[in-house]
């Protein structure tokens with residue numbers, strides 16, 4: 001197994017497959033995109049169906065950078081996985097990131113003196129350093145890092161994602177770890193934060209027939225660790241929830257009825273100019289829709305199941 005996170009970057013451009021030339025109906029679900037639909041069906045449409053471009057954000061990019069550093073640090077022998085070593089990886093990983101995604105140079109295009117960039121890199125250093133107060137990488141040997149996982153449920157729904165880190169104990173117990181560069185959610189939003197982890201646990205269970213012993217969210221922004229020990233009933237519940245979600249997505253895809261759901265997370269949304277809630281107009285729907293006659297007897301407009309993600313939701317920095 002291996003690990004990574006979909007979450008570093010909740011925006012679709014970084015980790016999802018390249019956009020097809022022609023719009024096609026969605027064929028699989030990842031935690032981020034499931035979160036998008038639960039947050040706002042129209043946002044899901046803009047990201048998955050229309051594939052509207054999104055500007056890179058400093059916060060999400062910093063998350064990507066920090067994840068890359070934490071992943072690469074495990075290349076070093078255990079005794080050398082120190083905070084100074086990790087911080088020394090930042091410039092090289094930032095170069096590598098810019099090479100692979102030239103659009104990131106836009107982030108600091110208006111910063112000729114490099115002051116903002118320097119501050120941003122210092123913040124990344126702080127996040128990396130904080131990790132050492134939460135975990136001790138000299139005592140960890142991940143079984144997997146940045147693991148792409150994919151499985152197909154009996155219903156045909158494909159689930160996919162990237163897990164940051166998978167640890168496997170000598171006894172075979174599996175721990176799934178995800179790094180977040182934001183702050184831990186308030187307790188009332190913890191369930192939403194754990195949704196992504198239960199999603200991964202479900203995929204691992206389906207792939208390996210092993211229920212992960214522990215799910216662990218490491219919040220570098222606030223220095224918190226949130227853990228949950230799932231049982232099979234949790235995974236069965238999340239599977240039922242995902243099937244309901246997928247049915248709602250299927251209906252919306254067929255009818256073209258993607259309702260906006262405004263929340264305070266709209267402040268993070270790159271698509272306000274296309275959103276009716278902000279006086280905008282969505283682009284023409286690029287997929288065929290069910291005929292008007294069929295609509296009378298068809299199902300009601302798709303409603304996104306409640307996410308419970310709260311303000312910890314998918315669009316802000318993770």
Ligand code: SF4
Pocket residue numbers: 040042043260261262263265266269270271272275276277278
């Ligand atoms: S601005 Fe808000 S309501 Fe509109 S698409 Fe974005 S998230 Fe949805």
